[in-house]
Amino acid sequence: MQRVKDPTARDYYIRETLAHGWSRSILEINIQRQLHLRAGKAQNNFALTMPPADSDMAAQLFKDPYLFDFLGTADPRREAEVEQALVDHIQKFLLELGAGFAFVGRQVRLEIGDEDYPLDLLFYHLRLRRYVVIELKARAFTPGDVGQLNLYLSAVDDLLRHPDDQPTIGLLLCRKKNKLVAEYALRGLDQSIAVAAWQTQLTETLPQELKGSLPTVAEIEAELANATAPSKLHKGDR
Secondary structure, eight states: OTTOOOHHHHHHHHHHHHHHTOOHHHHHHHHHTTGGGTBTOSEEOHHHHSOHHHHHHHHHHOBSSEEOGGGTTOOOOSHHHHHHHHHHTHHHHHHHHOTTEEEEEEEEEEEETTEEEEEEEEEEETTTTEEEEEEEOSSBOOHHHHHHHHHHHHHHHHHTOOTTSEEEEEEEEESBOOHHHHHHHHTTOSSEEEEEEEESOGGGTSOGGGTTOSOOHHHHHHHHHHHTOGGGOOTTOO
């Protein structure tokens, strides 16, 4: 933690480590991926569609942008390619989503009006007690995406949700978005939806002054190795 110079960022990682029981390796990854700059940043309408306690928790769960660096440098052009890559790396994808997400399935089909509608990805959040439908777009956000996701959320609530479950949440992930267009598209909806960007490299949208401001995993490990080297330990230390 001494490698994180900004006091606000350091306090954030301390709080999250205590809250979620992060291991040292998970903490290193989250510092390197600059989680504190992305957590709670997704546009959403939660404050208008959920009770205050739930809306605050849900808002902190979603980030912007999502970092899919494990996909490599390829630029997938179709949603199906992105979906398959995320499922192939489901453990890393769950790590990026954060604590509490349980994977239910890909291309989960819902029968609506004698037609099948496939959900890109379906999760369940254990703390919120809600299904989470994730729709992926390999292009920029359009207002029509919200209407499609709104349909899916209503169907999941009617067809899959248990009486003890809370109403379903939607997360729309696009290659980029216009914040004002997304704000207008979410306004007036009864369903809880968040909109965020996804990318394969954090530096795609990170401000120049913040690039490289936090240490890499290698730098953190080197610092830890130096701090625990035998020559620096006193007799009887553990």
